[in-house]
Amino acid sequence: MNTVTVGNCTFGEGQPKxxxxxxxxxxADVLAEVNNASQVxxxxxxxxxxxxxxxxxxxxxxxxxxxxxxxxxxxxxxxFRSKREGGVKELSDDGYINLYHQIIxxxxxxxxxxxxxxxxxxxxxxxxxxxxxxxxxxxxxxFNATPAEAEIINRLTEMEDKGADICKIAVMPNDSDDxxxxxxxxxxxxxxxxxxxxxxxxxxxxMISRVSGELFGSSASFGTVNEASAPGQLPVxxxxxxxxxxxxx
Numbered sequence: 001m002n003t004v005t006v007g008n009c010t011f012g013e014g015q016p017k018x019x020x021x022x023x024x025x026x027x028a029d030v031l032a033e034v035n036n037a038s039q040v041x042x043x044x045x046x047x048x049x050x051x052x053x054x055x056x057x058x059x060x061x062x063x064x065x066x067x068x069x070x071x072x073x074x075x076x077x078x079x080f081r082s083k084r085e086g087g088v089k090e091l092s093d094d095g096y097i098n099l100y101h102q103i104i105x106x107x108x109x110x111x112x113x114x115x116x117x118x119x120x121x122x123x124x125x126x127x128x129x130x131x132x133x134x135x136x137x138x139x140x141x142x143f144n145a146t147p148a149e150a151e152i153i154n155r156l157t158e159m160e161d162k163g164a165d166i167c168k169i170a171v172m173p174n175d176s177d178d179x180x181x182x183x184x185x186x187x188x189x190x191x192x193x194x195x196x197x198x199x200x201x202x203x204x205x206x207m208i209s210r211v212s213g214e215l216f217g218s219s220a221s222f223g224t225v226n227e228a229s230a231p232g233q234l235p236v237x238x239x240x241x242x243x244x245x246x247x248x249x
Contacts, residue, residue, distance in 0.1 A: 002194050004165045006075040006110040006135055009043045011166055012196035015243050016213035017043040017220040018236055023051040023227050027064055036225050038072040040236045046077040050087040062106035069108045078103060079113035085141040093119045104128050111135040116159055126163045138164035146171040146178035152185035160195045168198040173206045182209055183216045190217025203231045211242045
């Protein structure tokens with residue numbers, strides 16, 4: 001498997017990296033949460049811009065991304081999560097593509113999250129990001145169920161085939177068998193993949209998947225400092241301790 005390095009953070013080697021989501025709605029709170037995240041033992045910040053109240057104002061995200069980067073040495077991931085995959089704002093697929101192109105052109109950040117099932121010219125979006133040296137995390141989220149093992153593997157494979165640097169899937173378990181399905185799919189794909197994986201089974205039922213990535217092949221997990229961005233996320237301090245206790249090295 002290839003590794004992916006942004007700043008001092010390398011996906012695909014060692015313990016899973018800890019990503020802190022920022023879900024504040026206004027500029028002052030975004031910067032405050034970035035400052036809080038920079039004080040804890042995490043590896044990367046994800047700014048969930050679908051929560052940001054100025055996200056659709058021309059240049060607002062790009063401008064604030066530069067302020068964030070001036071405030072922290074941590075790598076910055078920018079994500080607009082569509083409402084159909086668990087986000088908070090409605091935005092057409094064309095609007096999503098156009099917003100991302102503008103942010104890529106004018107912003108300052110290290111990684112961008114692109115949804116696998118987004119329609120429109122995703123190929124040009126991936127190329128635009130890579131031309132700017134921005135790494136692409138391609139993702140898929142199912143907040144209702146856990147697809148079959150083969151389907152999870154197929155989606156992760158399709159992400160890599162589309163040019164993703166890192167492939168991510170998050171699913172909702174309805175029983176313990178669903179959690180095992182996600183872990184098994186991760187392990188099988190990990191043995192064949194070139195791109196690092198980020199996988200998780202959400203909620204309390206799937207919490208074990210958020211701390212066992214080093215064993216099964218997931219290269220990152222999400223930990224909270226303030227508000228969680230998805231069900232089942234652990235505080236950074238707890239997540240780091242458990243990862244250290246479970247470390248294979």
